[in-house]
Amino acid sequence: MDFEPSEDQRLLVESVTRMLGDTYGFAQRKSYMGQAEGYAPAIWSQFAELGLLGLPFAEEYGGFGGGAQEVMLVMQAFGRALVLEPFLSTVVLAGTAVNRAGSAQQKQAILPAIAEGRLKMAFAHGERQARYDLNDVVTTAKRDGSGWVLDGSKTVVSHGEAADKLIVSARTGGDRHDEDGITLFLVDAQAPGVARRGYLSRDDTRAADIALSNVSVPDADVLGEVGHGLPIVRRVVEAGIAATAGETVGAMEAMNEMTLEYSKTRVQFGQPIGSYQVVQHRLADMFMTQEQGRSMAMLATMSVDNPDDAARTHDIALAKVGIGQAGRYVSQSAVQMHGGIGMTEEYAVGHYFRRCMVIERLFGDPAYYLAKLAAEVR
Incomplete structure (x- = not known):
């Protein structure tokens, strides 16, 4: 590419x-x-x-x-x-x-x-007990004449409160952790039996917990093959990882620019803090980490359409770890370099920090993907 x-x-x-x-x-x-x-x-x-x-x-x-x-x-x-x-x-x-x-x-x-x-729309897959395991689904969909009835709950659904339509995963067969038996459904967010509790996430975006009680869905609103939804869920998550990797790069660019400018104007002991060698070294490290993160975002972007499942999964995991670590280092350093003002609501750098911390855990944190990568070499 x-x-x-x-x-x-x-x-x-x-x-x-x-x-x-x-x-x-x-x-x-x-x-x-x-x-x-x-x-x-x-x-x-x-x-x-x-x-x-x-x-x-x-x-x-x-x-x-x-x-x-x-x-x-x-x-x-x-x-x-x-x-x-x-x-x-x-x-x-x-x-x-x-x-x-x-x-x-x-x-x-x-x-x-x-x-x-x-x-x-909103993609409603995550459940409270599942942590980051995509195959851990206990929401059920049972046959009811020519359609299905959904029961269960989904948690931390991004923009689930504002969505007109939901894509909901539910188990149509198998046990809780089985990879087969998961099906995707298109659900009207205003349908009888759908209850949404919206709230503000730590990064200032909106999310919702969604409860499903006897929600009727016709066959025409089954998305994909019955019982074979997990591969689609994985591709959706991989697309999300690639997209948020790009978002993290943009956030790191903004934080590095803000921190560089602040180092030129913040005076301490009679001179700008950017004149001190230790500050210059930290700024250089932040920039290098940003560029390493950019490489990881490019890897995710290059991999997301790879038809080789094993190679794609491996590369996406690498990218998720790399971009998470890069975003954490740059955002923590930016807040530290700004001092007390970096912790205030009135200053933007703390908001970038919070968004990067949420992205780091979105779809799975670095420790989760490091464990998956380690399992490949056992």
């Missing part, structure tokens, strides 16, 4: 960066957080106008026809601005599931609506 941006990709990044520069200052972001949805619907509409919401979808579905590299570039821009809108949950996670498992009719009904900004 050639990571030198094409002319179209450069224009895409320029348009996104320009739009965010005009609309997504730190003070503006705080006002968006205060809106009922936890983000700005007007910004979501602008994303649709720019074609960002159809970025990875085929042109026949109103999309941009882009791929993982375009998503990475846009997520980097989002990471620099700390974007709150549900792009990850709707376009990357739910969009990947529909793209990979949906029927022609489902794609035609869903993907254009996402691209136009009319439909917001």
